[in-house]
Amino acid sequence: MPLSGFFLVISSAAGFGSIALFAHLAHADGVSTTTLIFLRFALGAAMLGAWLFINRIPLPRGRALAGYSLIGGGLYAAAAAAYFAALQHASSGLVSLLLYTNPICVAVISAIAGFDRLGRIEIGALLLAAVGLTLTLAGDHSGQPIGIALGLLGGVVYALYIVTGSRLPAQTSPLAGAFVVLASGALVHGSIAAVTGFDWPDTARGWSAAIAIGIFGSAFAIGAFLAGLRQIGPTRASVLSTVEPLVTVTLGAVFLGERWQAQQLFGGLVILLAATLIATASGRRSTQEIA
Numbered sequence: 001m002p003l004s005g006f007f008l009v010i011s012s013a014a015g016f017g018s019i020a021l022f023a024h025l026a027h028a029d030g031v032s033t034t035t036l037i038f039l040r041f042a043l044g045a046a047m048l049g050a051w052l053f054i055n056r057i058p059l060p061r062g063r064a065l066a067g068y069s070l071i072g073g074g075l076y077a078a079a080a081a082a083y084f085a086a087l088q089h090a091s092s093g094l095v096s097l098l099l100y101t102n103p104i105c106v107a108v109i110s111a112i113a114g115f116d117r118l119g120r121i122e123i124g125a126l127l128l129a130a131v132g133l134t135l136t137l138a139g140d141h142s143g144q145p146i147g148i149a150l151g152l153l154g155g156v157v158y159a160l161y162i163v164t165g166s167r168l169p170a171q172t173s174p175l176a177g178a179f180v181v182l183a184s185g186a187l188v189h190g191s192i193a194a195v196t197g198f199d200w201p202d203t204a205r206g207w208s209a210a211i212a213i214g215i216f217g218s219a220f221a222i223g224a225f226l227a228g229l230r231q232i233g234p235t236r237a238s239v240l241s242t243v244e245p246l247v248t249v250t251l252g253a254v255f256l257g258e259r260w261q262a263q264q265l266f267g268g269l270v271i272l273l274a275a276t277l278i279a280t281a282s283g284r285r286s287t288q289e290i291a
Contacts, residue, residue: 005231008224009240010275015221017247021255022209022217029206032199033084034192036210041186043214048179048223060172060180067168068177073184075161080185082154090147096245097137098151103129103238105159115163116235121277126235128274129242135267136245159238165226166234174227181222236278246271 019040026036052059060068079099086095103126110116118126168177201207229237246268252258260268 005228006240006278008228009232009237010243012221012225012228013241013244014247015216015224017244018251019213019217020248021251022212024256025209026201026206026213029209030199030202031206031210034189034196035199036213037080038186038189038193039210040213040218041182041189043211044218044222045179045182045186047215047219048175048182052176052179057173057176059176064169064172064177065180067164068180069184071161071164072181073188075157075164076181077185077188079154079158079161082150082157086147086150086154088147089144090151095147095151097133098148099154099158100133100242100245101152101155102159102162103235103242105156106162106238107235109159109163110234113163115166116233118235122235122239125239125274125277128270128277129239132267132270132274133242133245135263136249136271138261138263138267162229162234162238166229170230174230175223177226178219178223182218239278240275242271243275
């Protein structure tokens with residue numbers, strides 16, 4: 001197994017990690033949360049749809065179509081809804097930390113279902129990632145019980161999304177699968193925004209931020225994640241995805257003037273160590289399989 005899956009998931013985490021920065025710019029331009037989520041999915045789906053059409057890549061059918069629709073319009077949409085609802089009742093740091101309990105959830109679900117196996121390196125990386133996330137997201141973690149429950153629910157549902165995505169037919173193009181995920185999510189969140197009302201960007205800056213979320217933070221990120229997920233499996237993919245908050249914190253420090261604390265810097269290094277362990281384990285297993 002080549003290390004391309006490792007780099008795909010890391011690149012995907014960078015895309016997802018950039019969403020917070022662009023969302024800050026979009027919100028400053030008057031875009032509501034529901035409208036921004038809809039734009040994220042709709043613009044990402046439009047980009048991927050055009051790519052699929054130009055390159056004549058077929059859409060999934062049958063079981064694959066139903067599966068991608070489920071994880072897009074069901075699991076992915078539900079995880080997003082739980083995440084944003086939790087933000088109304090708990091601090092963003094606490095909600096993010098709870099959401100990124102999903103590697104542990106993925107490991108447990110996959111092990112119980114017999115979809116994946118855990119070696120000593122993977123278990124160690126899971127523990128390191130958990131410690132690194134705790135340190136990186138350290139700060140004001142006040143929250144009401146409902147906010148904590150919703151944050152945990154988001155992590156569990158996102159884990160189900162990862163595990164379900166790993167079990168879909170391998171014949172489907174990852175980009176075609178990502179298109180269905182985005183289109184399904186756009187349909188669900190577009191319906192919600194239609195009820196609550198749309199608040200569109202006021203200036204080109206706001207539209208640029210929304211487009212960046214749709215293209216880099218959605219179309220590219222989801223496509224790369226699904227492609228990497230297929231190569232390295234759900235547990236390793238979920239651990240590598242914990243690099244995402246490190247990207248978010250770094251972008252916040254560089255572009256928004258947010259300062260790092262010593263424990264956050266150390267936590268970021270621990271996350272990178274966990275990612276390196278996963279890559280090393282994948283590379284060693286790859287060499288053994290080739291030999």
